[in-house]
Amino acid sequence: MAAVQETVDQVRRIESDQYKYGFVTDIESEKAPKGLSEEIVRFISAKKDEPDWMLNWRLEAYKRWLTMTPPGWARVAHPEIDFQDLHYYAAPKKKPALASLDEVDPEILKTYEKLGIPLREQEILAGVARPEGERRIAVDAVFDSVSVATTFRKELEAAGVIFMPISEAIRAYPDLIRAYLGSVVPISDNYYATLNSAVFSDGSFVFVPEGVRCPMELSTYFRINERNTGQFERTLIIAEKGAYVSYLEGCTAPQRDENQLHAAVVELVALDDAEIKYSTVQNWYPGNADGVGGIYNFVTKRGDCRGRNAKISWTQVETGSAITWKYPSCILRGENSSGEFYSIAISNGHQQVDSGTKMIHLGKNTSSRIISKGIAAGVSQNTYRGLVSAHRKAVGARNFTACDSLLIGDRCGAHTVPYIEAKTPSAVFEHEATTSKISEDVLFYCVQRGLSQEEAVGLVVNGFVKEVLQHLPMEFAVEAQKLISISLEGSVG
């Protein structure tokens, strides 16, 4: 008992206050007035110089949103969100037309430096003290509502890959945007997606043309900086026939005692033989030890495997946010297409996580795999909620699901809510889930061999999540591993 007791005590002692990205960058910014109205939607659209069709799209979403009510089915509790008490647009004041990265506000660059995001291409290119063969990463940095910098654009363009802020893409590639935006997550999809459709300000757009293997990892770093703002980014990734792209996403926010809203929409489209790998390390500010403040993270992420042999893989490490409400899903439409979902969700303090996935099998011989690892500590609630369904025509659909939960402390909760729906006899679905605490025997074994309690717990937790970590791109795996230790500091060595 003593061993676990000690761990529990230590977990209890660590406060979420240890959030190391909690600083605020002091830069001048432009904000839309508080509140949401048709004028604000028009204001955002005008700010972005958008064509009329885009404005109309937004207005339609806004009208739709007014008729909707927030979903209440998730196991999360929070005071009602006052949607009129938010700024829907905040942007660092910028100098006209940035010619190069050097013109980005040095304060912003410093922020990203502090976060460890390699914005400066030259540094990466210089490759000082970097192991040989390390892959380069193109970064799109989103600061509050706008994209402040995108690196490696020239090199990507040479390969035919479009990687740019979506606000720019709306102007530069209207045909592509009109064809794909909202085709995976329709504007009326759900309350938060509809809100996003009305007010999204920026995000990334990626287009990988037929047969191209994107030459480097693409990445976006989201940072909420301003007070009282909501971040509503929109990401759209299209992989044409035979294309491949790996995309990473990271998020942080300053420490504040109010709750900030983050309602993003991510849409992925994979055509024949294409593959999209989407990885997230989500580390929004989780609130302090008493559950004050923190980000409300209501995110809609969905991938559509439209072509034959298409593949979409979601990997997520969720350590931040006061509330996480997120179900990255795959629509397996194309024959032989496959979907994967690998997730580590860690909740500590007063965090509430309700996350999982949907694997919707529509096409023949589609397959999916779900590996979910939840770790609950403190007084947090950690829920896996997932759906695996096979349509009548999804002959030969195959799914394997494993959801494991680890409990640290006796005041937290871990829940598993899977839905398994088969409408064809040839579907083979397997689901297994376990919930337990770290076995005393295992800890005893490690300690007896000279490891400290801390190291032993660390070893077990690392072993527990390893299956998922190994699906992250290498750079992120390292960061994620660090994050996991911070999130569970005290219980992990």
Next chain:
Amino acid sequence: MNAIPAIRTKAEQDLGAVFASAGPRLPGGRRIAAARAAAFQAFAAAGLPHRRLEAWKYTDLRRLMRDAKPLAAAPDAVARAQAGQATGLFSGLGFRRLLVVDGVFVADQSDLSDLEPGLEIRAMRDLLAADVADLAPGPGSVVPEGEPMLALNAALAGDGVQIRLAPGTRLARPIHLAFRVTAGVPAAMFTRSAFEIGAGGSATLLETFEGPDGSDYQVNAVLDLRVGDDARLDHVRLIGEGDAALHVGTAVAEIGARAAVNAVSLTCGGGLVRSQAFVTLAGADTRAAMSGASLLGGRQHADTTLVIAHAAPGSESRETFKAVVDGAARSAFQGRITVRQAAQQTDARMMARALLLSEAAEAHSKPELEIFADDVQCGHGATVGALDEQLKFYLMARGIPAPEAEALLIQAFVGEVIDAVADDGIREALTKATAAWLRARG
């Protein structure tokens, strides 16, 4: 916001009419009458459960229940005698049979002779009339607030059986609570029964539900189970209703400390079956095993919903549920294991398996874990699939024709559940029922 007047379905309107006309004639004193009125009001406010209610996601009664039947008339002497003489799977096993015909406990066709000391059997209508029956679920139960079909039962229950075992009473002879519906006008039957085993007692309870094919009668049966500390209960339920029947069965159970419960159910009849159980393991160190199988074909729809709450430390529960789905039938299983914070050292496991035998068959499973204690071992598993072609081939290669090979495999699949029955006679009868279903499948 102005209240939007709810649109009442035909069935909901019918139920309102049934309560208005039959309500005043139902047994009960002032207290019961008030409880009925409150229960009906609660039901009417929410209406029939529909798919937007999470607990009824797979069984949309608002859509599936087209109308509500009037309450069944009490069976006449001929019907009683016929029901009494009818033989079934469990005839000749020497059980103490208690017969409920068309929702009415028929004492003269029931075996009430030589009651063992400590055993007490009473008609629920007498308890209702005397105003002493309890229609609300006990405190600490895991029944969702305002469970609609339970509320409807509280409003309209006319009879049933109350069986009580004094502490320390160990019954050697199983009790067979037989619910039979006679052929006749389509009607509705609302029964409320209670089974209580005092501390240290033990008993075997067999419940069977049977009725004629082709008659679209409606059954809403509630069983209130109380198992005392150190007691033992073996419970078997067979739902073999007629093929057009609507059956909603609710069991609410509270299990004491160090008790042992072994419950097995088999569903092979009924057009639309919802079988729900809300079990609280209230005492420490209890062992509970619950299993069930559904054999479905045609356009049958069977929904098994189970909530099992571990409320005290050191208990163990095992749940195994299987569905064999043929034709255009649908099976749904929703199972939730809840471990409350006090229930440390819980060991709970749940398994749901579905076997799909035809193109149009459907199976839905939702095994849930809800855990608030850390020192626990909990798990669940779920599988959906067709018959293993390799196993079938193995058998066929040894000279067994395809239909027989399939039957063997299905029987083995269901066998795991039936083998859990402790009583030899019941186990054999259930095996026979399975074999009969397989033969009918052809």
